Amino acid sequence: MTDVQLAAAQNVVVTIAETGETYRCRTDESLLTGMYRLGKRGIPVGCRGGGCSVCKVQITAGAYAQMRPMSREYVSDDDLAQGRVLACCVRPLEEVTVAVIGKLNKCVTRSGT
Numbered sequence: 001m002t003d004v005q006l007a008a009a010q011n012v013v014v015t016i017a018e019t020g021e022t023y024r025c026r027t028d029e030s031l032l033t034g035m036y037r038l039g040k041r042g043i044p045v046g047c048r049g050g051g052c053s054v055c056k057v058q059i060t061a062g063a064y065a066q067m068r069p070m071s072r073e074y075v076s077d078d079d080l081a082q083g084r085v086l087a088c089c090v091r092p093l094e095e096v097t098v099a100v101i102g103k104l105n106k107c108v109t110r111s112g113t
């Protein structure tokens, strides 16, 4: 990422569809990095590199960009077409809404922190 891109990074709001919770995420950091700041106990610390799929989400609104490759073992063409991606591998370009799916769902949707 260039200095110009870093300087242009903004904070945007990410909404978790299941709970209505929101968190701020920079446009130069992954959705998963921002999600950690929610402070939810049990958010899995996976590989953070697109290779384990514990952070799979479905982006239901808003634009995003891919930051690093995602394993095709976990993200198929159909997944991509439906907005199902790995939160550690994508960054928001604007306000987005995400549905947490897979292993991440239980950690994010249970009550309490």
Ligand code: FES
Residues within 6 Å of the ligand: 045, 046, 047, 048, 049, 050, 051, 052, 053, 054, 055, 056, 086, 087, 088, 089
């Ligand atoms: S943390 Fe492993 S794929 Fe995202």
